[in-house]
Amino acid sequence: MSDLEALAAEAYVYGFPMVFNLNEVDRFTREGMGSLQASPFNGFSHAIGLAGPKDTFVSVNNDTVYSIAQIDLSGGPLMLRVPDTDGRYYVLQFVDAWTNNFAYVGRRATGTAAGSYLLTGAGWSGEVPAGVTRIAAPTAVATIVGRWACDGPGDLAAVQALQQGTTLEPLDPATSPPAGLPAPQDGVDGSELLFFEKLRTWMRAFPPSAPDRAYQERFAPLGLLDETTPYAAASTETTQALTSGHRLGKERVEYATTHSGSPEQNGWKLTYHAFDYNLDFFETGALNTPPVGDRGQGRRPHRACRLRPRWTVG
Incomplete structure (x- = not known):
């Protein structure tokens, strides 16, 4: 050699x-994955049902429902808002382009009360709004992998309501489109x-x-x-x-x-x-x-x- x-x-x-x-990040924004529909950068894709035999998501489980967002901070910070889950287990896992897990929001890390988080690039130096927690991403492109505890099909409606209450939006409405x-x-x-x-x-x-x-x-x-x-x-x-x-x-x-x-x-x-x-x-x-x-x-x-x-x- x-x-x-x-x-x-x-x-x-x-x-x-x-x-x-990043190959898979790109594929997710264009094709989705399994039951998760394709979603552009800076928007969540929510699974609407429990996983089954046709879901090829690696290490998939059947007692949580997934929500995934590919984020791109090249245009500016994003505001993430999560609802009060009233004690229900959930986790939002933040993964940078190199696959480092750099932050967690959820019952074990931050509790289950409603919260607001400002997602920024590592070098951002603006002002964080009052009552908001900043999370600085090491890379401009990153992934949020969300999991919501679900106690069977009869619990799906409650989970779906929590998913819809989880939002991403630009801090500044005039923010430039993400570069991708x-x-x-x-x-x-x-x-x-x-x-x-x-x-x-x-x-x-x-x-x-x-x-x-x-x-x-x-x-x-x-x-x-x-x-x-x-x-x-x-x-x-x-x-x-x-x-x-x-x-x-x-x-x-x-x-x-x-x-x-x-x-x-x-x-x-x-x-x-x-x-x-x-x-x-x-x-x-x-x-x-x-x-x-x-x-x-x-x-x-x-x-x-x-x-x-x-x-x-x-």
Whole structure:
């Protein structure tokens, strides 16, 4: 294996969570997912029934009803309002472009009284309205995954009323439309090179924490730090290295998902700490608990192999 192939494999493992995640964010806004209808950025899509055999949502359960929103803060802050659930369990989970879980709103984190939350970009410096809690998203594009406890079909009407009372709206009515996901540049052929072009494009649009940005410098020889795509006219040597690295990285991710050190019971992997890889962003409800690993102990493979099971693979 050449040095460039090895670096490409490492970049695949590092970048897979974001590329896979944002592919699914894009698909959700256009096609929806299962019983959840497509919804544009900054609007909720609410499931109207309990999950059944035809729902292919990964790790789906049958005692909660889902509400999902893809948010884009490029045009300005959003106001999130949640109703009083009168003690009913619910959770809104906030996930950035890199799949870090950076905030939670719900019974365990904030209680069940009605609340208002201002969702902003990380660098926003405006005034937060009185009585409103700010949640700063690490990346302009993020996802809200909502779950509402439901005690069977007879409880659906009450859940649906709570869903309709959960709203997103711009803080400023004159806010610019969301920019959406930047598209990879044209002229890049092949799924392997397109993966790296998406990673290059989205790394620039959604930079991670400062330590991760420093880590990304190692990928400069692959062209991942270039301002414009180097992959439309890549040399034969580079194309071969990226293609081989893509294959090797994919094999590593797939192996790690089935050969992790997690305990097993009756054939099931018990991944109690599968999401504990956020080292940098702790907004409302997010606990700064000891992570799965750290930057000096193989954290990147942990993160890539523990991609949150929110989306259907395939």
